[in-house]
Amino acid sequence: MVNKKLKIGMIGGGPGSFIGAIHRMAATMDGLMEVVAGAFSSNPEKSRQTGEELFLDPSRVYANYDDLLDKEKNLPESERIDVVCIVTPNHVHFDPTIKALKSGFHVILDKPMTFTLEEAKTLYDAIKSSGKLFCLTHTYTGYPMIKEAKSLIEKGVLGKIRKVYVEYPQGWLWKKLETEDNKQAQWRTDPNQSGSSNCMGDIGTHAFNLAEYVSGLQVSHLCAHLNITVEGRVLDDDGAVLLKFNNGAHGILTASQINTGAENNLKIRIYGEKAGLEWEQEDNNSLRLRWPDKPDEIYRAGTGYLSSLANENTRTPAGHPEGYIEAFANLYRNFARTYYALEAGKDPKKEWLDFPGAEDGLRGMAFVKNVLASNQSDKKWTPFEV
Numbered sequence: 001m002v003n004k005k006l007k008i009g010m011i012g013g014g015p016g017s018f019i020g021a022i023h024r025m026a027a028t029m030d031g032l033m034e035v036v037a038g039a040f041s042s043n044p045e046k047s048r049q050t051g052e053e054l055f056l057d058p059s060r061v062y063a064n065y066d067d068l069l070d071k072e073k074n075l076p077e078s079e080r081i082d083v084v085c086i087v088t089p090n091h092v093h094f095d096p097t098i099k100a101l102k103s104g105f106h107v108i109l110d111k112p113m114t115f116t117l118e119e120a121k122t123l124y125d126a127i128k129s130s131g132k133l134f135c136l137t138h139t140y141t142g143y144p145m146i147k148e149a150k151s152l153i154e155k156g157v158l159g160k161i162r163k164v165y166v167e168y169p170q171g172w173l174w175k176k177l178e179t180e181d182n183k184q185a186q187w188r189t190d191p192n193q194s195g196s197s198n199c200m201g202d203i204g205t206h207a208f209n210l211a212e213y214v215s216g217l218q219v220s221h222l223c224a225h226l227n228i229t230v231e232g233r234v235l236d237d238d239g240a241v242l243l244k245f246n247n248g249a250h251g252i253l254t255a256s257q258i259n260t261g262a263e264n265n266l267k268i269r270i271y272g273e274k275a276g277l278e279w280e281q282e283d284n285n286s287l288r289l290r291w292p293d294k295p296d297e298i299y300r301a302g303t304g305y306l307s308s309l310a311n312e313n314t315r316t317p318a319g320h321p322e323g324y325i326e327a328f329a330n331l332y333r334n335f336a337r338t339y340y341a342l343e344a345g346k347d348p349k350k351e352w353l354d355f356p357g358a359e360d361g362l363r364g365m366a367f368v369k370n371v372l373a374s375n376q377s378d379k380k381w382t383p384f385e386v
Helices: 018-028 044-053 065-072 094-102 117-130 144-154 183-188 199-215 324-343 358-375
Strands: 006-012 033-039 083-087 106-109 134-136 161-169 219-227 238-245 250-256 267-272 276-280 286-290 297-300
Touching: 006 018, 006 065, 018 033, 018 083, 018 324, 033 044, 033 065, 065 094, 083 094, 094 106, 094 117, 106 324, 117 358, 134 324, 134 358, 144 199, 144 267, 144 276, 144 286, 161 199, 161 238, 199 219, 199 238, 199 250, 199 267, 199 358, 219 358, 238 358
Parallel strands: 006 033, 006 083, 083 106, 106 134, 161 250
Antiparallel strands: 161 267, 219 238, 238 250, 267 276, 276 286, 286 297
């Protein structure tokens, strides 16, 4: 194994960035990575401020991401960054990712992959031709019991999948926060920064990704209805989507940011010919397996009877709760383990390769475009096109 920590250069994640701090905690949790450089804001002073707070070498805190990429790639190999982590608003995903790949760096990118589906197609091709590792941080696939759910379905425990329910209820945009001093609300509801969708583009894509990841199926058709509930808001804050999957199963996806009082209890329920399973984020260390002829079974994180996929993404013994940041960190750890294996000329374990990538990003952007097309159509079903 390569005897070094992976060095990260972060783009975005400056003052007021919730997700930047989460990425930094996730990246450093297992001691395999460290942030050594960054262009943390489009405002050079704010970038400098964040660099000071992180105790970074001032010479490696840059005024913009072009400077970061140009100067880092010319440093000696033993000093320069290995990975670029991009945590900017959606409209600043494509350009730094393309440039980072061309500069020879691996990339970890906050979702969604790009601003538009057209950008996603171009970036997908660039990733595939670059030979570099790429991770898109669909956080919720990192939970141990989500991985156990995926493993049970792959083993055929549920039989042929018939029905998929996935929902993501939030309440934080219950009023027009974008007119107040709330940076997160301001950029997420601005089509010039967020893109063509707010709610479905932000949390609906997480629900969509989770449904395909756990079930092992792909959506073939959808029927969507989006709402703008808060008066004066420009982009959707609520919606529902009927789904058809490529094995004939049906599903329902709901995402809302105006469920007043709701937090982040993402839920998924999948039912097959033999059994069903249920998981929710507010009790993320449990997975319920339902049977037609015997009592429910409750699977718990950290226990010896779980699959290798779940156990490879568990840090603590049963009863010691792991949560959102650990799930996030699992993506980083799997990315780093894959890097180390490849650098050593070895094949990574299949469990390490289990992190979201370019195809997830491409299908996520296609989901948004197809949902918008369906919402505007009089036809019941819209074919899912990438």
